[in-house]
Amino acid sequence: ETGVTQTPRHLVMGMTNKKSLKCEQHLGHNAMYWYKQSAKKPLELMFVYNFKEQTENNSVPSRFSPECPNSSHLFLHLHTLQPEDSALYLCASSQQPNYGYTFGSGTRLTVV
């Protein structure tokens, strides 16, 4: 596979569930990102990992917990989410300090 792969593509979960989103990049990039995309809002940066180290946490609630075990994989662990957390969650990677992110296709999350 090439590019950035996200699984699952769709996820429906209850507010008491625990689930994880997975992202894998096959580009040899050294930085990975989680973004949240809600209707009629700009893309919201959630977390940034450079060389597996978290360099940014954009005031994201603790019910979202990222994990970056190596430079190719990124997870977003979810627990006790709220309905307003329903959104498209996008993973991206880049080769810092160069520019231009490559995005995955996203996970459409619905919290019921």
Added chain:
Amino acid sequence: GQQLNQSPQSMFIQEGEDVSMNCTSSSIFNTWLWYKQDPGEGPVLLIALYKAGELTSNGRLTAQFGITRKDSFLNISASIPSDVGIYFCAGQLNGGSQGNLIFGKGTKLSVKP
């Protein structure tokens, strides 16, 4: 925080028409990027601009990095139905935390009924 003002928010196109959209910012950026997002997919990079005044084309798409480094525009010539989607501008400063992309809210392109 930093914001990008992207306009228009939405527009309708008729096949063959030229399309123009732009982004402005109160901040200076070192890089401007234009992405397109199709329904159910992630954004795909269309054009990257690295120098003030730079004009770059990608097929029927042309984008320019404003001289002031605070704006950029994207033009689509002779639009076709597959051009529909949401177009995002993004600005980037230097490396580190400032190297993260700032996105506009997007311009939604639809076909005229």
